[in-house]
Amino acid sequence: MGAAMIEVEAVTKRFGSTIALGGVDLVAEEGRVLALLGPNGAGKTTLVRILTTLLRPDSGRARVAGCDVVADAAALRHLIGLAGQYAAVDELLTGRENLELVGLWYHLEKREYRRRAQDVLERFGLLDAGDRLVKTYSGGMRRRLDIGASLIARPAVLFLDEPTTGLDPRTRNDVWSFIEELVSAGTTVLLTTQLMEEAERLAHQIVVIDTGSVIARGTAEQLKARLGGATLEARVSDPADLERAATLLAQVGDVRPRIDPDRQLISIPAAEGTALLVAAGRRFEEEHIALDDLGVRRPSLDDVFLALTGGGSGAPPEFPEGAE
Amino acid sequence: MTEAGVGGRPPRPPGRTTVRDAARDTAGVAKRNLLRIVRTPQLIVIGALQPAMLLVLFRYVLGGAIRVPGGSYVDYVVPAIFLEAVLIGGMTTSIGLAADLKSGIIDRFRSLPMARSAVLAGRTIADLSRSLLSLAIMVGLGLLVGFRFHAGVGSIIAGMALILVFGYAFSWLYAAIGLATKDPETAQIAGILPFFVLMFASNAIVPVATMPSWLQGFARNQPLSVTIAAVRALLEGGPAGHWVWQSLAWSAGILIVFFAISLRLYRNTAA
Numbered sequence: 100m101g102a103a104m105i106e107v108e109a110v111t112k113r114f115g116s117t118i119a120l121g122g123v124d125l126v127a128e129e130g131r132v133l134a135l136l137g138p139n140g141a142g143k144t145t146l147v148r149i150l151t152t153l154l155r156p157d158s159g160r161a162r163v164a165g166c167d168v169v170a171d172a173a174a175l176r177h178l179i180g181l182a183g184q185y186a187a188v189d190e191l192l193t194g195r196e197n198l199e200l201v202g203l204w205y206h207l208e209k210r211e212y213r214r215r216a217q218d219v220l221e222r223f224g225l226l227d228a229g230d231r232l233v234k235t236y237s238g239g240m241r242r243r244l245d246i247g248a249s250l251i252a253r254p255a256v257l258f259l260d261e262p263t264t265g266l267d268p269r270t271r272n273d274v275w276s277f278i279e280e281l282v283s284a285g286t287t288v289l290l291t292t293q294l295m296e297e298a299e300r301l302a303h304q305i306v307v308i309d310t311g312s313v314i315a316r317g318t319a320e321q322l323k324a325r326l327g328g329a330t331l332e333a334r335v336s337d338p339a340d341l342e343r344a345a346t347l348l349a350q351v352g353d354v355r356p357r358i359d360p361d362r363q364l365i366s367i368p369a370a371e372g373t374a375l376l377v378a379a380g381r382r383f384e385e386e387h388i389a390l391d392d393l394g395v396r397r398p399s400l401d402d403v404f405l406a407l408t409g410g411g412s413g414a415p416p417e418f419p420e421g422a423e
Numbered sequence: 424m425t426e427a428g429v430g431g432r433p434p435r436p437p438g439r440t441t442v443r444d445a446a447r448d449t450a451g452v453a454k455r456n457l458l459r460i461v462r463t464p465q466l467i468v469i470g471a472l473q474p475a476m477l478l479v480l481f482r483y484v485l486g487g488a489i490r491v492p493g494g495s496y497v498d499y500v501v502p503a504i505f506l507e508a509v510l511i512g513g514m515t516t517s518i519g520l521a522a523d524l525k526s527g528i529i530d531r532f533r534s535l536p537m538a539r540s541a542v543l544a545g546r547t548i549a550d551l552s553r554s555l556l557s558l559a560i561m562v563g564l565g566l567l568v569g570f571r572f573h574a575g576v577g578s579i580i581a582g583m584a585l586i587l588v589f590g591y592a593f594s595w596l597y598a599a600i601g602l603a604t605k606d607p608e609t610a611q612i613a614g615i616l617p618f619f620v621l622m623f624a625s626n627a628i629v630p631v632a633t634m635p636s637w638l639q640g641f642a643r644n645q646p647l648s649v650t651i652a653a654v655r656a657l658l659e660g661g662p663a664g665h666w667v668w669q670s671l672a673w674s675a676g677i678l679i680v681f682f683a684i685s686l687r688l689y690r691n692t693a694a
């Protein structure tokens with residue numbers, strides 16, 4: 100443990116006038132999961148493409164499994180697996196054919212790639228569908244096949260670009276379990292995601308990027324600490340109740356609440372979540388204050404950005420209001 | 424690294440790709456594309472429809488108005504239609520590659536340790552079998568509308584082989600078009616251009632002597648005309664050597680130039 104499997108130093112990449120990466124540094128340790136968290140267009144895919152030898156950086160250096168991504172690209176390709184942002188499986192082949200061909204292209208012997216294809220089908224719950232054409236697969240099955248294909252050579256480092264985007268919650272959970280299994284078997288994983296929840300569940304280290312720059316990094320705990328954790332929010336029905344409701348929440352939470360008069364919203368930090376929610380609910384009822392909404396809000400990616408890009412009222416207008 | 428190979432075998436040192444690996448990689452890609460061809464038979468039928476319509480058009484609609492020296496028009500035009508069928512079929516190479524680029528499958532290929540030429544070589548080889556098939560269909564249709572071979576079997580086989588060699592060389596031009604355009608629709612439109620120029624400014628449909636003099640030099644010596652002349656001679660049983668060598672030289676030149684261009688485009692794609 101502890102050896103660096105991915106080292107990125109001051110990597111830049113531009114497309115015309117777009118700066119996709121403006122000097123990114125990061126390190127991922129062996130056997131760990133590093134999550135690259137950021138919104139659309141942040142530069143996640145660009146970094147993944149550089150680390151998997153598909154794209155050359157304009158400047159900076161990157162090493163994966165000890166190989167320089169430019170100078171040792173050919174050697175590196177034996178050691179990595181990639182499941183890109185869009186499932187790169189062949190619709191007109193069966194699941195098994197897809198897997199066996201990828202095994203062949205990793206230069207495994209025939210007996211070996213046949214066995215491993217069988218293993219992957221079993222492990223990813225695709226055994227029944229294995230000999231059907233992929234065009235009959237659901238989105239979740241394709242995604243599982245795609246990730247399975249990236250594993251066929253048992254790579255030392257696995258790159259997963261938004262592995263659960265577009266999946267239903269159940270399939271998302273399946274994919275998360277697969278990733279956890281892999282990591283417990285020693286694989287190093289770099290995954291990209293737009294979901295705080297996903298990063299929180301899987302990653303040992305989170306690197307938050309936006310418009311090509313790292314704006315925060317740390318464990319999920321460290322990032323959440325910077326955000327101040329969950330908040331309790333109450334939206335009053337009648338603006339006249341705003342003051343009374345604020346006083347009430349101040350007592351319940353023993354803090355000074357934040358008041359947003361435009362949205363008739365009052366919020367307080369809610370570290371002990373549910374207990375606070377129940378207490379607040381009871382008090383509102385006793386005081387006969389009518390509410391449109393009352394709930395505990397966990398920090399979302401939006402909140403990370405609100406906090407990291409200057410926070411509070413200065414939020415850029417394109418950010419949607421947090422979902423209750 | 425703790426992930427050892429299965430069965431106690433250490434993982435292969437990631438060294439250079441051997442010739443055997445490159446051949447296996449290429450065979451794997453060819454297998455993938457052959458399976459795709461077999462599983463979309465409707466594409467084969469539609470692919471045969473265009474040249475079949477050209478055949479009917481020139482045999483029955485326009486053929487009556489066109490005079491060729493020393494022979495029947497059907498024997499003149501059908502060998503040219505054979506070549507056109509193979510060239511039209513070649514467009515699937517560019518469309519298919521562009522579609523693979525767009526779908527992200529080429530990204531996966533490029534992240535694998537497979538030989539750099541395998542994706543292109545495997546595809547052009549698979550598409551060659553498609554050419555063979557559409558050529559067979561066109562021969563059948565040609566005979567049906569009155570075309571006749573007048574040469575010995577050896578000469579006929581040589582003529583067919585020449586068509587396939589030319590078609591294979593051209594598939595590398597189409598590969599370059601597919602990689603350069605990166606989009607199936609654009610690739611399709613771009614792929615029609617060389618086909619049209621070479622087909623109409625040629626001896627395919629009318630004798631070059633009927634064209635304005637400024638066009639004759641190009642029309643007589645461009646690769647498609649040279650090849651059609653060679654194929655006609657081989658199928659007619661006349662002296663063909665002069666044209667055959669010129670055609671082979673063109674094919675070799677086109678193959679080498681567009682192999683190099685395509686490989687370069689493949690390496691640098693999206694970079």
Ligand SMILES: Nc1ncnc2c1ncn2[C@@H]1O[C@H](COP(=O)(O)OP(=O)(O)O)[C@@H](O)[C@H]1O
Binds near residue numbers: 117118137143693
């Ligand atoms: N091939 C390309 N050509 C031009 N611009 C690109 C290309 N790839 C990415 N970009 C731009 O670079 C930025 C980062 O893109 P990307 O890495 O795909 O972000 P993400 O994966 O985080 O959504 C975006 O502004 C995108 O439009």
Ligand SMILES: [Mg+2]
Binds near residue numbers: 140143144184
């Ligand atoms: Mg992306």
